[in-house]
Amino acid sequence: MLIQLDEILVLLVAVAGLALLARKLRIPYPILLVLGGLVLAMIPGLPKMHFEPDLVFLIFLPPLLFPAALFTSWRDFHANLRPIGLLAVGLVLFTTCSVAYFAHYLIEGLPLAAAFILGAIVSPPDAVAATAITERLNVPQRIVTVLEGESLVNDAIALVAYAFAVNALTTGSFSLGKASVSFVFVSVGGVLVGLLAGWLASQAQRRLDDPPVQITISILTPFAAYLPAEQLHVSGVLAVVTAGLYLGWRTPEIVNSRMRLQAGPVWEMIVFLLNGLVFILIGLQLPAVLKGLAGQSIPLSRLCWYATLISAVVILVRFIWVFAATYLPRYLSAALRARDPYPRWQEVTIVAWTGMRGVVSLAAAMALPSAIINDPNGADKDVITSLIIFFTYFVILVTLVLQGLTLPLIIRWLNVVDNGDTEREERKARLKANLAAMSRLTELEQQEKQPIDLLQRLRVEYEDRIRQLEACDQSDNPPRPGHFSNAYESLQHEALVVERQTILQLRNERVISDTVLRRIQYDLDLAEARLADDSE
Numbered sequence: 122m123l124i125q126l127d128e129i130l131v132l133l134v135a136v137a138g139l140a141l142l143a144r145k146l147r148i149p150y151p152i153l154l155v156l157g158g159l160v161l162a163m164i165p166g167l168p169k170m171h172f173e174p175d176l177v178f179l180i181f182l183p184p185l186l187f188p189a190a191l192f193t194s195w196r197d198f199h200a201n202l203r204p205i206g207l208l209a210v211g212l213v214l215f216t217t218c219s220v221a222y223f224a225h226y227l228i229e230g231l232p233l234a235a236a237f238i239l240g241a242i243v244s245p246p247d248a249v250a251a252t253a254i255t256e257r258l259n260v261p262q263r264i265v266t267v268l269e270g271e272s273l274v275n276d277a278i279a280l281v282a283y284a285f286a287v288n289a290l291t292t293g294s295f296s297l298g299k300a301s302v303s304f305v306f307v308s309v310g311g312v313l314v315g316l317l318a319g320w321l322a323s324q325a326q327r328r329l330d331d332p333p334v335q336i337t338i339s340i341l342t343p344f345a346a347y348l349p350a351e352q353l354h355v356s357g358v359l360a361v362v363t364a365g366l367y368l369g370w371r372t373p374e375i376v377n378s379r380m381r382l383q384a385g386p387v388w389e390m391i392v393f394l395l396n397g398l399v400f401i402l403i404g405l406q407l408p409a410v411l412k413g414l415a416g417q418s419i420p421l422s423r424l425c426w427y428a429t430l431i432s433a434v435v436i437l438v439r440f441i442w443v444f445a446a447t448y449l450p451r452y453l454s455a456a457l458r459a460r461d462p463y464p465r466w467q468e469v470t471i472v473a474w475t476g477m478r479g480v481v482s483l484a485a486a487m488a489l490p491s492a493i494i495n496d497p498n499g500a501d502k503d504v505i506t507s508l509i510i511f512f513t514y515f516v517i518l519v520t521l522v523l524q525g526l527t528l529p530l531i532i533r534w535l536n537v538v539d540n541g542d543t544e545r546e547e548r549k550a551r552l553k554a555n556l557a558a559m560s561r562l563t564e565l566e567q568q569e570k571q572p573i574d575l576l577q578r579l580r581v582e583y584e585d586r587i588r589q590l591e592a593c594d595q596s597d598n599p600p601r602p603g604h605f606s607n608a609y610e611s612l613q614h615e616a617l618v619v620e621r622q623t624i625l626q627l628r629n630e631r632v633i634s635d636t637v638l639r640r641i642q643y644d645l646d647l648a649e650a651r652l653a654d655d656s657e
């Protein structure tokens with residue numbers, strides 16, 4: 122990505138400002154960042170920022186996919202493997218073929234192989250856009266799991282299909298048998314490399330107790346999975362996702378609380394900055410996309426019409442597949458109906474409408490000029506690439522802006538709300554953990570080896586937690602469970618405010634040093650963060 126340091130700083134300032142504006146306007150920040158990039162791109166005199174696809178795949182994709190996989194619930198991912206597979210594999214291939222044949226017959230002179238490249242490029246929805254929009258909406262957890270699971274795998278499938286289509290256009294031949302064998306090799310190879318990278322990272326984390334070093338290893342892990350996989354010509358995306366899922370399951374057992382408390386904010390900042398840069402760079406590519414159309418014989422108005430039709434096909438194909446893949450297998454299989462009953466059509470509609478495209482599609486399109494060496498059918502390479510880049514860019518804008526802006530409205534209109542399963546699981550887990558702790562305190566008390574006053578103090582705290590959790594379970598409309606009652610938390614918050622004011626006053630009066638202040642503030646911050654989490 123050919124951007125100077127001062128340009129990166131300007132982009133980061135723009136990302137921060139637009140993200141704050143998006144929060145105030147209650148608009149998903151990826152949409153406002155793309156629109157902000159479009160505005161910046163149209164300001165005369167600003168330097169043009171080139172989009173280097175290889176660096177996008179290397180710098181952006183691994184660290185964005187890895188934390189998404191790391192924080193994915195393996196239990197929920199495995200439980201929804203069938204719908205995730207139908208979307209990540211079946212829908213990607215169905216979209217690729219549908220867009221390919223439609224574009225080939227719609228646009229005169231567009232070779233079928235080039236149309237398949239276009240179909241593969243626009244087939245995978247963007248993980249970041251979907252997560253950024255749904256995470257703040259009160260939708261059922263299963264919808265979030267399916268969408269996130271789909272986005273973890275579909276990029277790999279789409280990029281493999283893209284490589285086959287580019288090879289077919291370049292060589293003029295395509296073998297389904299050879300492609301199938303290659304697909305299996307690329308997929309299985311990527312998974313194996315990911316497992317190896319995840320296992321090596323877990324062994325390193327297990328033997329360390331140094332959060333800065335451990336966080337550094339965590340940041341390097343996605344690259345340690347991606348780069349060897351790409352060198353071996355297997356799926357780097359699947360390698361990163363596999364490593365993330367493996368470590369997501371193992372991490373709670375092998376790292377301590379200090380590592381978790383420090384690593385979480387670091388990853389949160391990395392993901393936010395990379396997401397922001399990705400979406401604002403999408404908007405900034407408008408001049409380059411339009412410049413590529415300079416040699417086109419087709420008028421721009423007709424190209425926009427073609428792009429609108431292709432965007433409509435992308436959206437419609439997802440609707441057709443999602444509803445068919447949801448209801449047809451259940452209609453044909455009584456066992457599946459008994460195990461997994463028909464979902465509400467409103468929830469299926471949300472999954473069908475959440476199909477925003479993003480950076481993977483744009484990076485794949487921008488990589489075309491170097492990927493396509495020649496066309497044995499005689500079509501102009503520059504004309505083909507500029508058409509595909511323009512259509513891809515148009516699809517990204519339409520799906521991001523149209524679907525992204527309307528998704529919250531549709532969710533409210535369809536009255537799709539979270540069923541509270543996650544909260545119920547949390548209450549039960551908290552209750553079991555607190556009961557186990559109480560049982561241990563009773564054992565310690567009987568051993569008469571611990572101070573009675575300390576045991577009683579802890580017992581009072583745990584008894585209060587247990588009472589609150591049991592009250593939540595017995596309530597018809599229980600709130601999200603915290604450790605204590607709302608009144609108790611309010612009092613605790615007031616006490617924390619006074620503690621902060623007191624230590625600040627002591628520091629200002631030179632009674633304590635800044636080092637002592639920061640140590641006490643850290644403990645108060647943890648207590649306040651717990652109260653904030655419980656009140657959400």
